[in-house]
Amino acid sequence: MAGGTVHHLIQTGTVHSLTLHAGHPAHAGSLPAPHDWPRADQVDPVALGVRRSRRFGNETGLPPYVRRDVDSKLDALVITADVMGGLLVVTGPALSGTSRTAWEAVRRNTPTDTRIFAPSPGTDLRALPALLRAAEDKSSYALWLDELDGHIGENGLDVNLLAQLTALHVPVIATMRDEVYDTHRFGRHPASRLLGGADTVELTSLWSEAERTRLAAADDPRLVDAVRWRGDSGVTEFLALGPELWDEWRRARRAAAHPHGHRLVRAAVDLARCGIEGDIPQSLLRGVIEVYGAVPTGKPFGEALLWAYKKRHDVTGLLVRGSTSTRWRPYGSLVADAARSPESEPVPDDVWILAIDAAKSDPGLPFTALAEAFRGILLARAERGDVDAMTALAALALDLEDVEAAMEWYGAAARLGDARAGFELGMLLAEHRSEVEAIPYLEAAAAKGLHGAASVLADLYQRRCAHWLWVAADRGEPEALSRLKGPLSPQSMIPPPGTS
Structure with missing residues (x-):
């Protein structure tokens, strides 16, 4: 190639813009100069x-x-x-x-x-x-x-x-x-x-x-992703397949393609984005699919699973089988691309909630890591006045058995006018602190027509009424004893004297 001698490099199957010959193969005499x-x-x-x-x-x-x-x-x-x-x-x-x-x-x-x-x-x-x-x-x-x-x-x-x-x-x-x-x-x-x-x-x-060591030293985000997400596949396989798998998955959402398979893979990808980097139970995937809307008719789960698991280029499917036949993982490039794509929507709160609920009883899922990650996302939104984030933080605090934090977040949401948050706060106050403190929140919820609030408030008033009638009867007030025998105060609801 050097020293003024004639050298040429020809590539098969690929065409540079200056040497492209579309259609029929080129014949002698038609080669570019x-x-x-x-x-x-x-x-x-x-x-x-x-x-x-x-x-x-x-x-x-x-x-x-x-x-x-x-x-x-x-x-x-x-x-x-x-x-x-x-x-x-x-x-x-x-x-x-x-x-x-x-x-x-x-x-x-x-x-x-x-x-x-x-x-x-x-x-x-x-x-x-x-x-x-x-x-x-x-x-x-x-x-x-x-x-x-x-x-x-x-x-x-x-x-x-x-x-x-x-x-x-x-x-x-x-x-x-x-x-x-x-x-x-x-x-x-x-x-x-x-x-x-x-x-x-x-x-x-x-x-x-030695090659993996050189790879780990690279700072290009695509190579960093390859180190973290390639799984059992090769580095070059990961880099080459990534764009194809991403495009196939995104296009599958069309009604005429594989919308149920698309949602199944999305469920796995979203759960991985939450922090589940290991195997995902099939039951959790089924639940998460419903978060994205009604399941397309005529597309059973098994068919969607077969489509998602089918190997592409004899390397991998969009989903990868886990340690058992009922546990799955998304192929790593999909997770990496979803994290970086400007088209990706945030993981819905309901997906986080389902993941955390599943992790409570599944030791193979990272409950603490999921809860802390979701908490970090919610805190940022709550600081901007997002009432839904506040109520989600309260529910998350209950998952972590932090009742005081739950009451704090329900209270913050209630002060911004959320009737359901006020009702939940009232219930927690009645159970863990004071029924008297609970009454204003329950009354506000009942006044706003929140379903069930009026009945809960009536039960609380009935218990309070029974309590004070017992106190009065204990003090020798004859009318109190007769009222305690009335139909509005069944014995099963009358606490022992001295309780509050």
């Missing part, structure tokens, strides 16, 4: 087959590259190919990052003004050597073939064409999936000789400890 090929420092890696990563903020198009353990070997091979020409193939499982790893090696080890040609699969490449020999621009050139199997054959890359390109010192950098490489490399496949003469570098989806 070498001087029109984009320079290496102008190429969009996505046009070379690198998968996009999700962007919600000011991130660049791709997250920073994290060096792989094979990079040293790959660098040496690219440097050699840059000088001598030849075929270099990076192989690996699907979504293992072969395109990004190969391209970063080219970018590191070739001149920035190298001209890159990335034809569509099936492009007729037979005229390429003649085209390069006739080029007036004596820049470096390179051929990049992403998914090489789409570029080999009678009119594509074969042993003869590779020999001509090698004579021109043009390196050919290619990628292939492991199983596709094995199919073409071994046995009597026509491409066996071609691949047999290539240098190869094998990439794996599993990252070594």
Whole structure:
């Protein structure tokens, strides 16, 4: 690629805007002129087959590259190919990052003004050597073939064409999936000789400890998310699948798609956003789904579960099975993306409440962490005068067995005119402090027509009446004793003398 010799990089299956040939494969004589090929420092890696990563903020198009353990070997091979020409193939499982790893090696080890040609699969490449020999621009050139199997054959890359390109010192950098490489490399496949003469570098989806250490040092939010949320999947799988899973899930909300499945996954994602990073009971998911509205007709839960659990790209589903057949987790990229997406709505209060209620009896759920997280959210809203947040804080305080805090928050809401809060405060005061203190709140609730308030107030008055009649009778007032025998004061409701 250097020293004024002709070098070209061609990529399979991907097309740069300057070299795109839509429709039918290109024929000999229709290849773009070498001087029109984009320079290496102008190429969009996505046009070379690198998968996009999700962007919600000011991130660049791709997250920073994290060096792989094979990079040293790959660098040496690219440097050699840059000088001598030849075929270099990076192989690996699907979504293992072969395109990004190969391209970063080219970018590191070739001149920035190298001209890159990335034809569509099936492009007729037979005229390429003649085209390069006739080029007036004596820049470096390179051929990049992403998914090489789409570029080999009678009119594509074969042993003869590779020999001509090698004579021109043009390196050919290619990628292939492991199983596709094995199919073409071994046995009597026509491409066996071609691949047999290539240098190869094998990439794996599993990252070594050293690679994970380098990943952990990155500060790009997408890489930080990969460290935290990738679960059992590989780093590159997480980064590559994230955008697809997010888009599929968001589009599933349409009535003609999978609205029930969408809600099921949303339930899991929202619960994870609350703080349940482990397995989620299926029963809790069922309950949370109802928070989002009526369940779509004709979409049973089992069907929604099968859709959500189905593996995409043989890697993961939108939901991941937990430790048992009735416990599930959302795939981590969905949680990470929901936390960062400006489109995401806050987790509804009812979801928090259901999660906390479930955690009371399920040791596998983080009750204290959920309660404290919800409390923090509610406090911020309560400080802005949000009455619903105040009543929720009161209910949460009762969950934490803090009656005084519950009365404080119900009182704050009652002072802002919330009749239900006043009623709940009255009930707590009557039970834990003083019936006398409870009466004004219960009367206010009854006066506002709150269902049940009048009956509770009547019972309280009846108990108070019985109490004072007993006091009066104890003091020798004959009328009090006769009234205690009346129908309005059943014996079961008369407390022992001296109680209040």
